[in-house]
Amino acid sequence: MKNRALSLLSLLLFVTINLNAQTPALTFDAFEAKLQQAGSRAQILDARSEEEYTQNHLKGAVSFSVADQANFAKKTKKLDKNSPVFIYSIGNGRSGQLVKQLRENGFADVTELPGGLSKWIGSGRPVESTVGAGLSLNDYQAKLKSDKLVLVDFGSRYCGSCKKLAPIVDELEKELTSTIKVVRIEAYENKALVKELGITSLPTLVLYKGDKEVWKKAGVTPKAEIQANIAESL
Template identity: 35%
Template sequence: MKTLSLSLLLISILFACNTSSQHAALLTPAEFESKMNTTNDFQLIDVRTSEEFSENRIENAANMDYYDERFKSHAELLDKSKPTFVYCKVGGRSNEAVMILLKEGFTEIYELKGGIMAWDKENMPMDGASTAEAGMSIEDFEKTLNTEKLVLIDFNAKWCVPCRKMAPFLEKIAEEQQDKIVILPIDADKNKLLTAKYKVDTLPALFLYKNNELVWKHTGFIDEQELRKVLLRFE
């Protein structure tokens, strides 16, 4: 019995020593940039898709798609002892990636709070496309609000899992209630001006207008039943 207790104690001590040697921190864009500027020989990982990465990225970042089934094997090619900076679009994927990297034994990890959308919002330097690139103009967008129907604006992205889950029932509602409501999907990655103007930093983001006035907004997933209740309330 004493031998078993001693073994358990030793395992606990070894586990505590191992976890105490790991460090992960969530940093604001300013803190993230400052930490990179004062850190030698670090690795910067963008865990978005290759399509997103090609549009814009933080300088010197390497792309490792979190959704790629080979993500873990790619992570094994990195130096676990080096400071590792991680970011995605808004923070969801980078948070999951950090958990994986910690399990894989990475010792020092820094995650960008709010992802590259927050970085862009703070006008931090980036490689790739400008934030003012093509997309629906603000003028054309505002014209869609000039209707007697309800207008539901759906800011989404291809990589956004909740967005993909909501897309089928949004299309169904749009078809069923086309005489009462207009549902306008906006790809946040392709409409930088609108995303910036309406301060969209979390996806999905829904904005409901009635008589050209904003009457309701919501960020994150909402199920079909709850959304139908909202629309019914403002008919």
């Protein structure tokens, strides 16, 4: 009887763990709705660096850099464990780390912004900013004028994935100098353009032939895949 009870308990724990693991992540729209519903109770944390926060952040957010582990305990004491917490970073790297840490420290209602600040800005949501809007669409289109294919790299100097892609783009620029022109866009210094073009993830590569977009890919794209699309577009 005792063994049966233990078996049932083990089965219950297994099912519970798997159900929790399979719980679907909150959608972008659901995050926004939950944030609005929370109102003044919302505790919005920016998991990026202080410098990034100063440049652009969600209204009402406070800087809570995940890299500042020395002051983690001190900063968490200022939060209310009974009020909802909303966390974001560029994508879902640093914010994911902070979500995990807060849950481990007893914060039950912690929600991560799916797609991060990249999707928030690219989807046209507002931010508080100390940098200008940057290039206009006309300015951008002027950069695309070339008798070569134009490869545009939308990224950020703060983005880990962007740093991984950058040397690949540099290599292609040197190897295919007669074939392509490379344009690099610092996304958070060009918010109006990012919104206009619907760039919701960093890094994102866009390939143009003349004034027409012929290929687009988000993420750290392998060199061979970029080369193949360039060759196909010639």
